[in-house]
Amino acid sequence: MFAHDIEKNLLVLPANITNSSDIGMKKNIRILDIAKKAGVSIGTVDRVLHERGEVSKETRDKILGIIKDYDYRPNILASSLASKKLITFASLTPLAPDKEAFWAKPMEGIGKAINQFRQYGIVLKQFHFKMEEPETFNAEAAKILDLAPDGILLAPWTKKESLKFTQELDNRSIPYVFIDSNLKEANPISFIVQDSVQSGFLAAKLIDYGIAEGGNVLVIHITKNLQNANHLLQREKGFYDYFEKCNCEKPHLIKIEVSPDEIETNLNTCLSEVKSIQGVFVTNSKVHLVAGFFNSLEKRPKIIGYDLIPRNVDLLINGKIDFLLNQKPEAQGYMAANLLFDQIVRKEKVKSSNYTSIDIITRENIEYYSSI
Amino acid sequence: MFAHDIEKNLLVLPANITNSSDIGMKKNIRILDIAKKAGVSIGTVDRVLHERGEVSKETRDKILGIIKDYDYRPNILASSLASKKLITFASLTPLAPDKEAFWAKPMEGIGKAINQFRQYGIVLKQFHFKMEEPETFNAEAAKILDLAPDGILLAPWTKKESLKFTQELDNRSIPYVFIDSNLKEANPISFIVQDSVQSGFLAAKLIDYGIAEGGNVLVIHITKNLQNANHLLQREKGFYDYFEKCNCEKPHLIKIEVSPDEIETNLNTCLSEVKSIQGVFVTNSKVHLVAGFFNSLEKRPKIIGYDLIPRNVDLLINGKIDFLLNQKPEAQGYMAANLLFDQIVRKEKVKSSNYTSIDIITRENIEYYSSI
DNA sequence: AAATGTTCCGTGTTCGTTCACGAAGATAAT
DNA sequence: ATTATCTTCGTGAACGAACACGGAACATTT
Numbered sequence: 001m002f003a004h005d006i007e008k009n010l011l012v013l014p015a016n017i018t019n020s021s022d023i024g025m026k027k028n029i030r031i032l033d034i035a036k037k038a039g040v041s042i043g044t045v046d047r048v049l050h051e052r053g054e055v056s057k058e059t060r061d062k063i064l065g066i067i068k069d070y071d072y073r074p075n076i077l078a079s080s081l082a083s084k085k086l087i088t089f090a091s092l093t094p095l096a097p098d099k100e101a102f103w104a105k106p107m108e109g110i111g112k113a114i115n116q117f118r119q120y121g122i123v124l125k126q127f128h129f130k131m132e133e134p135e136t137f138n139a140e141a142a143k144i145l146d147l148a149p150d151g152i153l154l155a156p157w158t159k160k161e162s163l164k165f166t167q168e169l170d171n172r173s174i175p176y177v178f179i180d181s182n183l184k185e186a187n188p189i190s191f192i193v194q195d196s197v198q199s200g201f202l203a204a205k206l207i208d209y210g211i212a213e214g215g216n217v218l219v220i221h222i223t224k225n226l227q228n229a230n231h232l233l234q235r236e237k238g239f240y241d242y243f244e245k246c247n248c249e250k251p252h253l254i255k256i257e258v259s260p261d262e263i264e265t266n267l268n269t270c271l272s273e274v275k276s277i278q279g280v281f282v283t284n285s286k287v288h289l290v291a292g293f294f295n296s297l298e299k300r301p302k303i304i305g306y307d308l309i310p311r312n313v314d315l316l317i318n319g320k321i322d323f324l325l326n327q328k329p330e331a332q333g334y335m336a337a338n339l340l341f342d343q344i345v346r347k348e349k350v351k352s353s354n355y356t357s358i359d360i361i362t363r364e365n366i367e368y369y370s371s372i
Numbered sequence: 373m374f375a376h377d378i379e380k381n382l383l384v385l386p387a388n389i390t391n392s393s394d395i396g397m398k399k400n401i402r403i404l405d406i407a408k409k410a411g412v413s414i415g416t417v418d419r420v421l422h423e424r425g426e427v428s429k430e431t432r433d434k435i436l437g438i439i440k441d442y443d444y445r446p447n448i449l450a451s452s453l454a455s456k457k458l459i460t461f462a463s464l465t466p467l468a469p470d471k472e473a474f475w476a477k478p479m480e481g482i483g484k485a486i487n488q489f490r491q492y493g494i495v496l497k498q499f500h501f502k503m504e505e506p507e508t509f510n511a512e513a514a515k516i517l518d519l520a521p522d523g524i525l526l527a528p529w530t531k532k533e534s535l536k537f538t539q540e541l542d543n544r545s546i547p548y549v550f551i552d553s554n555l556k557e558a559n560p561i562s563f564i565v566q567d568s569v570q571s572g573f574l575a576a577k578l579i580d581y582g583i584a585e586g587g588n589v590l591v592i593h594i595t596k597n598l599q600n601a602n603h604l605l606q607r608e609k610g611f612y613d614y615f616e617k618c619n620c621e622k623p624h625l626i627k628i629e630v631s632p633d634e635i636e637t638n639l640n641t642c643l644s645e646v647k648s649i650q651g652v653f654v655t656n657s658k659v660h661l662v663a664g665f666f667n668s669l670e671k672r673p674k675i676i677g678y679d680l681i682p683r684n685v686d687l688l689i690n691g692k693i694d695f696l697l698n699q700k701p702e703a704q705g706y707m708a709a710n711l712l713f714d715q716i717v718r719k720e721k722v723k724s725s726n727y728t729s730i731d732i733i734t735r736e737n738i739e740y741y742s743s744i
Numbered sequence: 745a746a747a748t749g750t751t752c753c754g755t756g757t758t759c760g761t762t763c764a765c766g767a768a769g770a771t772a773a774t
Numbered sequence: 775a776t777t778a779t780c781t782t783c784g785t786g787a788a789c790g791a792a793c794a795c796g797g798a799a800c801a802t803t804t
Contacts, residue, residue, distance in 0.1 A: 023486045023496040030760060041784045046762070054782060077449045077491050078760035081789045085762095114395045119449050124395040195740065202736040209694070210581045242736075322581070357740040360732040364574040364614075368567065368729040402790060413754045418792070426752060450790035453759045457792095 029070045038063050049074070076346055080120040087122045089114065089340055090149040092140055093179070094157060095128035100310050102285060102329065103155075106179060109333025110153060113341070120345055124337075125149065132224075134158050141165040145172075151340040152176040153333075156183050159230075175343055179336045180329075181231065190339045192354040194327040196231050199358045200238025200283070203304050206323050206360065207279040208242065210302045213249040215278035218270070218301075221257045222286035232283040235306075239281055251278060260286060267293050277301045288312045291320045308361060308369060317363050326359040326369060401442045409442075410435045421446070448718055452492040459494045461486065461712055462521040464512055465551070466529060467500035472682050474657060474701065475527075478551060481705025482525060485713070492717055496709075497521065504596075506530050513537040517544075523712040524548035525705075528555050531602075547715060551708045552701075553603065562711045564726040566699040568603050571730045572610025572655070575676050578695050578732065579651035580614065582674045585621040587650035590642070590673075593629045594658035604655040607678075611653055623650060632658060639665050649673045660684045663692045680733060680741060689735050698731040698741060 031049070035042045040059055047055050048063045055063075066072075091110055096103035107126065114124045127144055129137040138161055144152065145168060152169065154176050156162035166186040169176050178191035207217060219236060223229050236255070243250045254274060258266045267290060271277075280303045282290060287305025294300050304323040305312060315321040335354060342348045361369055403421070407414045412431055419427050420435045427435075438444075463482055468475040479498065486496040499516055501509040510533055516524065517540060524541065526548050528534035538558040541548050550563035579589060591608055595601050608627070615622045626646060630638045639662060643649075652675045654662060659677025666672050676695040677684060687693045707726060714720045733741055 022498070023483050026490070028491070028760095032760075042761085043763090043784055044782085047783085050762085056782060059782085075453075075491050075760050077453045078789090079762075081447075081449045081453060081759090081791095082761040082763085084789075111395050118398070119400070119447050126394070198736065198740075202734065205734060205736045355740050357731070358737040359729070360734075360737070362574065362577060362732075364570065364577045365730040365732070368570075368727050400790095404790080414791080415754055415793090416752085419753085422792085428752065431752085447790050450759090451792075453761090454790075454792040456759070 028075065029072050030075070031072075034063060034066050034070070034072060037066050074347070076120070080345065083121065085121070087120070087151075087344065088147065088149040089122060089124045089151050089153065089337070090127060090144045090147060091124060091153040092127045092129065092137075092144060093153070093155045094131045102307055102309055105329035106155075106333030106336075109330035109335070110337045111333075112330075113334050113337030117337075117341055117345075120341075122341070122345070129157070131157060134161050137161045138164075141168075148172075149174065151344050153179055153336050153340065154188075155180045156186070157181075159183060162186070175340070177336045177339050179332055188352075189343050190336075190350050190352050190354060192332050192336050192339070192356065194356050194358060196234035197238035197241070199306075199325050199327075200235035200240075200281075201242045202238075202358055202360070203235070203281050203323075203325060204239045204242030204246075206304055207281060207302055208246065208248055208251075210322065211251065211278040213251075215251050215276050216274055217251045217253050217279040217281065218274075218277060219253055219255045220280065220282045220290060221255075222260055222263065222282060222284060222289060223257075224259045226257055229284075235283045239283075260289060263289050271297075280304070282306070285309050285312060287321060287324070288315055291315045295320070308366070313366060316361065316366060319363060322362070324361040324366075326361050328356050328359065328369075332356055400447065401444050402447070403444075406435060406438050406442070406444060409438050446719070448492070452717065455493065457493070459492070459523075459716065460519065460521040461494060461496045461523050461525065461709070462499060462516045462519060463496060463525040464499045464501065464509075464516060465525070465527045466503045474679055474681055477701035478527075478705030478708075481702035481707070482709045483705075484702075485706050485709035489709075489713055489717075492713075494713070494717070501529070503529060506533050509533045510536075513540075520544075521546065523716050525708050525712065526550055526560075527552045528558070529553075531555060534558070547712070549708045549711050551704055560724075561715050562708075562722050562724050562726060564704050564708050564711070564728065566728050566730060568606035569610035569613070571678075571697050571699075572607035572612075572653075573614045574610075574730055574732070575607070575653050575695075575697060576611045576614030576618075578676055579653060579674055580618065580620055580623075582694065583623065583650040587623050587648050588646055589623045589625050589651040589653065590646075590649060591625055591627045592652065592654045592662060593627075594632055594635065594654060594656060594661060595629075596631045598629055601656075607655045611655075632661060635661050643669075652676070654678070657681050657684060659693060659696070660687055663687045667692070680738070685738065688733065688738060691735060694734070696733040696738075698733050700728050700731065700741075704728055 031042045031045050035045045038045070038059065040063070044055055044059060045063055047053070048060050093106060094103045096107065098104070110124065114122060125147060127140040129140050137158060152174060154162070156178055162183060163185055166176065166183070170187055175189045178188045178193070180193060182191040182193050219239060221232050221236070223232060226232060240253065243253065256266065256270060271293065277294070277297070278301050280290065280294065280301050282305040285305065285307035287303065288311035291303055294303065302322045304325070305321060306325050308324060308326050312321060312324055316324055339350045342350050359369065403414045403417050407417045410417065410431065412435070416427055416431060417435055419425070420432050465478060466475045468479065470476070482496065486494060497519060499512040501512050509530060524546060528550055534555055535557055538548060538555070542559055547561045550560045550565070552565060554563040554565050591611060593604050593608070595604060598604060612625065615625065628638065628642060643665065649666070649669070650673050652662065652666065652673050654677040657677065657679035659675065660683035663675055666675065675693045676697070677693060678697050680696060680698050684693060684696055688696055711722045714722050731741065
């Protein structure tokens, strides 16, 4: 009577009656099951699953109905095993001068993820551009278009070039994931970034928490071209916002914009003019360049900066820097690669916006922030 | 001449000459390849791989040599697909009274991982014990032994009962992973915990950073049975250590041990006797129980506690608590399940000790610490 | 010498897909 | 009516590993 209900592999429990103390017990419906229900062969089901036509509208609708009703999910193990074609991912990120550089970290995470995906037939081709030379971005982007990969991990460093590239990707419907920063005008399947404004806000809180009322606080941008560095401006904004909104006595904020090679003169001038510096906020990883300057003062100001690059880490451990804000670049890379995988291989809908946590690092907790 | 070198699927590049700009391109050697090289059939290779005998020592050694030389890694896709047997994981954790409770979080992470593993034929059976009733631990442990799962996720809450259980697991060579705390006397394949001493150390730093020199600092244990709560004692130790080692002016530390239902009287007495409380450190998630007491003081002390449970989060956001230390319980669960998977399914060696980061949470960064 | 064990190893099927190939049946062109 | 061309669908061989089964070679017992 109910033989069909208990026939092997055809028993598919509705999701809502699964035993809540067990996870993963639901038996998936197979292509063969769908075929039987529809009275066709697996070849036909396969054709509608892969949308390669040659199926009458009638049977197509029938099969699609069954797929929906029984919530068919392809078995990616069998799928990847049977599929002989390679899936190619490409990454386009700033060139990391050495293994210690910031941009080596996301690549680490990406590499780790890709290695786990190897048996799924996934390969990654890495491309790098030089941050100061937008032409190199275009050149590498062109190479990627030639390669025609199945998915792209992209750090959209300069807006104009990135938009041109992503528009072309949209045309060719090649999915891409943004890493490190986002472009509202583009259509990535997902982006994974840190909230820069909020991180500046947090930095201000940490300064505020640690200083006596009043006094002077330096906000230092160390970059050659501040206008191109949107991150830094947003961090600054968050920092200022905090003191606007808080009901604390607002310190006197002094903003300094300087290129890496002019720090010495610039900061010496500043120190001779301003007394009683209670806090220093450096808006990027270059904080190691300024930490030494305040040793001479009778009371060192609270110093806060960004990123766990080795020189910063040393200074943090030695007590010359109070806080580093971290954005887990390895984890970002790892997640980004996983997002592409979920989208392309697992064919799942992925969260389109991903904000990484804003980690507060001190010498007391840094040792647990090294690995992924 | 070199035909065998380029024969399909037999081309296995040494790892050191892979192009560094590409990841995942190395072709894996298959069982069939090993069989050919050894001049036997795949059946024989399969027998030595699974150590089920019936192979002469001679050919066995030959095959093992090839496996080693060519760094054979089984294709887990094909492997899981072909293997019809279910792999059962069991978890034994404290019962979470509701979805918001602390112990619901690790289960969330575990569940997420297990769902990703479903197609590998993995199921999870959940077991829970009541924290105050060690007998329930024993009862559930017995159920698990009956079930004879392939791997176990275990929160070793009470030492005696846990050791008895893990010894039995050792006897039956069932692998287990510790979560939340570790037992030096046991032999888990891995443990994933937070360094409690260091977290107390960090808490002290945050108090120290925020208070003026001197003054009184309260250390509050809120528990029914402090001696059974090793975590809390270690956190206290780290907290005291900090002020011993630092070259700051050490505040006067006042230790309070109180059960959850006696807080009110206890704390009121304390407040009437001690003036000028600058900092409060609560050694567990019960910090929400005390935050309200200090509103009446003209200057609220700095308050720090543990864990992002809803009541704490509310108080943090409302500015009644300054810092919460977090141990990413979801991520712990997720990682623990992945460790079991890597060990049992992927047959990889896993890191035996895993320390989660000690996250500093403030109202400024909490919104990015909710999800996994 | 035949019968029976042992030891060692090969073969074939299966897992759920992918995909090339080809076979019907219907329709259109000759 | 015959051939050609579509449209629509089924079949069977992979993919790499797991595992049951069976078979050959050799040794041991009657």
